[in-house]
Amino acid sequence: MTIAPLKNEPSSRDRILDVAEELFARRGYSGVGMKEVADGVGLGKSSVFHHFKSKAELYAAVCIRILARIEDRFVRSLAAGGTPAVRLDRCVGDLLDVLAEHPTHARLLLRSMFEDDDLPDDGPEGRAVYEAVGGILEPFSSLLKEGMSAGEFRLASVSHVMLLLIGPIVFPFASGEFGQQVLGKDVFDAAQVRRLKSELLDLVRVGLHAPSAE
Amino acid sequence: MTIAPLKNEPSSRDRILDVAEELFARRGYSGVGMKEVADGVGLGKSSVFHHFKSKAELYAAVCIRILARIEDRFVRSLAAGGTPAVRLDRCVGDLLDVLAEHPTHARLLLRSMFEDDDLPDDGPEGRAVYEAVGGILEPFSSLLKEGMSAGEFRLASVSHVMLLLIGPIVFPFASGEFGQQVLGKDVFDAAQVRRLKSELLDLVRVGLHAPSAE
DNA sequence: ACTCATTCCGACCGATCGGTCGGTTGGTCG
DNA sequence: CGACCAACCGACCGATCGGTCGGAATGAGT
Known part of the structure; x- marks a missing residue:
């Protein structure tokens, strides 16, 4: 069957994507050959060029796969x-x-925002x-x-709040060695993730909550 | 005088740093030749190699200058x-x-956290x-x-909160075209900066404030 | 006038870059 | 069987990479 590669072994294409994702996340688009x-x-x-006709296409494919998962x-x-x-x-x-769960995602996501030059826009x-x-x-x-008009969140500029919130969500898991140095432990360790999540949720809950009405 | 280049014209060294900062911020370490x-x-x-003996040293000099300003x-x-x-x-x-004030700073700062491989650690x-x-x-x-023990901030893990707070502070000004797309306007426009600042301060003030005691 | 350091340059180096090319497998069709 | 095709490879291309080298200006100190 050519249309159904239902084997357990991942196809070469997928393995290329896996390796590329790891490398791009670590060293960036132009840092990887x-x-x-x-x-x-x-x-x-x-053989890699057989599956992806250019480096830019491979990079885009990696980004799309990540975005789709998220x-x-x-x-x-x-x-x-x-x-x-x-x-x-x-x-x-x-x-x-x-x-x-996917330590490469946050970093690659942040990088792709910076390197919009590299992507064939x-x-x-x-x-x-x-x-x-x-x-x-959009959602x-x-x-x-919705939350603001329902009176659950305090009134604020939606777009500015969104831009702000992306920071604490994505940054900690993209920070790599820096984050490890700040925390003293691996950022992706289960305990640290739990801690990070609870602190962030506290901050968001209280920070967005409407002050007077309940 | 060799020790006092007190002219108004910036030295070649400084002009190299300026250009390099701009380029590194836009395309990253390995993306710039x-x-x-x-x-x-x-x-x-x-001539550039006369002032900085390697690319890595130039990059480090740019980072140090930025960190010193901050x-x-x-x-x-x-x-x-x-x-x-x-x-x-x-x-x-x-x-x-x-x-x-310095649109290159946030982006370069974030990049330098990712590209620790490139820096001669x-x-x-x-x-x-x-x-x-x-x-x-550290401060x-x-x-x-200090704020927590004084009862002004709610008790939380200092390191985790720090790691979280860096996100919304640095990310918006590093987001470039993405941020512009979200806001609909230039992130570095004075009005947008004011808006961003007020939203962030609201979020931090409320999000860190001690819930019961005042 | 002579020296000496600074600043700059063009020419060049080996290595690596993204990408192409011609060709060889091995499996699946009719 | 022969035709076809996706997958794969080694060899190669021009361009660019970071970096070196010898020398040409310039100007200050003596």
Whole structure:
């Protein structure tokens, strides 16, 4: 069957994506050579170019796969019911969980925001990335608006609050050695993740809560 | 006078640092070539190598200059009196101001956390960076502890809260086009900076405040 | 006038970059 | 069987990488 590679062994394409994700997260787009990726997979360089016709396309594919994983969990978490406050709590927590489970994600995500030069912004891959990001930001924005008009969150500029909130969610898991140095322990250690999550949720809950009305 | 270049014209060395800072912030360490830096300054490549003996040293010099600027403002802001809550408010605000005044700073700072591979961690420059970071983190940590034991802030893990707070402070000004897309306007526009600052201070004030005691 | 250090440059080095090319497998069809 | 095709490879391309070297200016000190 050519249409169903239902084997347990991951395809070469997936293994290339895995290796590339790890390397791009650690050293950035221009810090990684295609030879390095190929060696990591155990293939020749030209074989990598057989699966992805350019470095930019490989990078875009890595980003899209990550965004898809995050979007998937995020919208599922958002779809589950509850008041805006409950839903915010749950989906911020779930977001942290995804980032904690895949140590490469936060870093690569942050990097891809900086290196927009590298991405072929106009190509179809750039479009896909753009849509995936929108698929995450838009429902989040709606949730905040909903909570404010329901009187659960204090009134504030939704876009500014969103931009602010992305920081503490993504940064800790992207900080790598720096974060380890601050905490004294591995950021991805289960106990640290739990601690980080509880502190962040405390901060968000109280920081966004409407002051007078309950 | 060889020891006092007190002219108004910036020295070649400083102009190299300026150009390199701009480029490193936009494209990262390995995304920038020494030729590019030299062209930006209007010098030959070998002239740049006359002032900085390697690319890594140039990068470290850029980082140190930025950290020094931030540390300077930060410790000055911290030294001024007031209760812990007042001092936290003021120095977070001042921190935002520095980052807003120099659009390259936040991005380069974040990048340098990711690219610890590129920095010669064991060399004297690496040491200088390390100390500059410590010079900022340590007084901040002390401030938080002080506020907690004084009962002004709610009790929490100082290190985790610190790691969390760095996110919303640095990220918005590092987000570049992404931030612009979220806000709909330039992140470094004076009005947006004001808005961002007020939202962040609201969030921090309420989010860290002790719940019961006043 | 002679020296000496600073600043700058063009030419060059070996290595590596992203990417191409021609060709060889091995498996799946008709 | 022969045709086809995805997967893979080694060899190679021009360009660029970080870095070196010898020398040409310039100016201050003596």
